[in-house]
Amino acid sequence: MIAFMLTIYVAVVVLLFKMKLVKPNPYPIALILVAGVFVIGGPAVAWTLSAPVSPRVVTTQYVVQLVPYVKGQVAKVHAQANVPMKKGDLLLEINPTPYQNALDQATAQLQASREGLKQAEAGVDVAKASVASAAAGVQQATAAVGQSKAVVSNALASIKRAKAGIASAEAGVSKAKAADDLAKTEEQIAVNLQKTDAGAISALRVTQSVQSRQAADAALQAAETGVNEAQAALLQAEAGLSQSQAAEQQAAAGLVAAQAVQQQADASESQAMLGVKIAASKVQAAEAQVSDAQFNLEQCKMLAPADGYVVNWTVQEGTMLVPMPLAAAGTFINTEQTFIVASYPQNWLMNVESGDDVELVLNPFPGRLFKGKVDQVIPATGEGQFDPSKSVPLASQVGSHGFLAVKILLDQDQTIPSLPLGAGGTVAIYTDHGKPVHIISKVAIRMQKWLLYIMPS
Known part of the structure; x- marks a missing residue:
């Protein structure tokens, strides 16, 4: 375009010289050259x-x-070189057999993992039932321990009462013995008076003394019987205490055993829950393998990434990609x-x-x-741009x-x-x-x- 403008300007100048409107002197020529620089150079810039x-x-x-x-042999070529295609059109297919087999294997592994997860979850249910049963056993054993302690307390109270009864009976025996001794003394005095002087004491008085002594003997015998009974009651209470303490020990042992069973049930539940987590992780891993296998199988079909066409398309059936x-x-x-x-x-x-x-x-x-x-x-x-290199950039190559x-x-x-x-x-x-x-x-x-x-x- 600048050459075109320069040509027009030169033509105008030549025309001016031809028509002798401008004389070919040095000053007009210099003026024309300077004017050309400004007339053409200014608009050009x-x-x-x-x-x-x-x-x-x-x-x-x-x-x-x-x-x-994925790698594999080309099973079929669908696209043609330089022919327009739409996004998603099928370009070629790779033999899908090994990837279908991998998908089938991964699917079977996933099914097995899911069955294992179901079994682990069933094991958790059984373990939870065992924990509940063990907890009930602990509650029963605890109640039995409380009941046996109450029985021991009752037995101790019975012993205390029996000892109090013995003390009371022994006191009665002492009193009855004193009364009996007094009656015997009175009887002996009455008998002796009657023997020495029949008129000194009446027969009735003697008889009363004898009866009083007999009554005192009976009271003493009854008091001694009460002591024996109180002692028998103490022995029975002590025997009951021994039985109660044995029952308490047995109940305590039962509680310990029940707590051990509960701990074992808790451990089994924890182990079963861990088994569920492991089984769940196996299911997730199997699902990921199935997804990968499915993705690889889908990649056996190469699709057009966008609207366009393929070039340099020399692939044929049987080509290894x-x-x-x-x-x-x-x-x-x-x-x-x-x-x-x-x-x-x-x-x-x-x-x-x-x-x-x-x-x-x-x-x-x-x-x-x-x-x-x-x-x-x-x-x-x-x-x-200077790419990383072991060589130092050459200064002679720097420039733009x-x-x-x-x-x-x-x-x-x-x-x-x-x-x-x-x-x-x-x-x-x-x-x-x-x-x-x-x-x-x-x-x-x-x-x-x-x-x-x-x-x-």
Whole structure:
């Protein structure tokens, strides 16, 4: 475009000289040269900074390397190279037999694990019942110990009462013996008086003395019998205490045994619950194995990751595929999103911002003008990257060609053909600065649109 402007300027100057409107003297010629610099150079500078045009354009699309997740022989190929496909369409099938067998084995293991979990849960129920039974046994043994202690207390009270009875009976015996001795003495006195002097005491008095002595003998005998009975009651109470203490010891032993049974039942319950946890973990592990086996089986069918087509598709039935990036089955071109990337000198992009209007022509479509927007100026270039290496970077290799890439998105309200990957073209960006010189880029881009018919790029 600058050459076109320079040609027009030269033609105008030549015309002025031909028509002798300007004399070919040094001063007019110098003035014309200086004017040419300002007339052409000024708009050219404003043009490149306000509406830059670049022929360094390429269409880009996402590319996916078709690497299988599982290894195996290809059983059937469904996709054809360079034929458009929809997302989810079947590309090829890998022989699923080993993965189906793995899934069947994992499913059987899962079923066995679930049965083991059921048995462990049943064992927990049995253990809980044993714990409840043992707790009831402990309660019964505790009650028996309390009851036996009460019996021992009663027996001790009986012994105490029996000893008190013996003391009372012995006191009665002493009293009865004293009364008996007194009666015997009175009787002896009465008998002796009667023998010495029959008139000194009456026969009635003697008889009464004899009866009193007999009554005292009977009372003494009764008191002695009471002592014997009290002693027998004490012996019986002591025997009852011995039995009660034996029963208490037996009840205590029963309580200890019941507590031991309860501890054993608790231990069995804990062990059964641990068994449930182990069985549950085995079920989870088996479920994970089933999921993995199911996933691997599903991966035997390679599907299209998006709308697009496959290239470098040389895989055939019987081909052995392995899950290695260096051994891809083919390359998939994603046509859902197409980006335009243009390269510009860095100083030309000082006024370019996201959202600026774009006009572009693409080499595969001469005569068509496409519109779009600047998505972003990519703020990086590989020339500034230094990869980690054992070698020190060479200073002579440091430098930049001074270009940055601009990502462009086409407007969706226009008919956009299927753009081939790697297609070139020419792009014009219209910034918010220097709008009067935008016309230069508009003319240039439209000239390029028609020149593609006769000057293919």
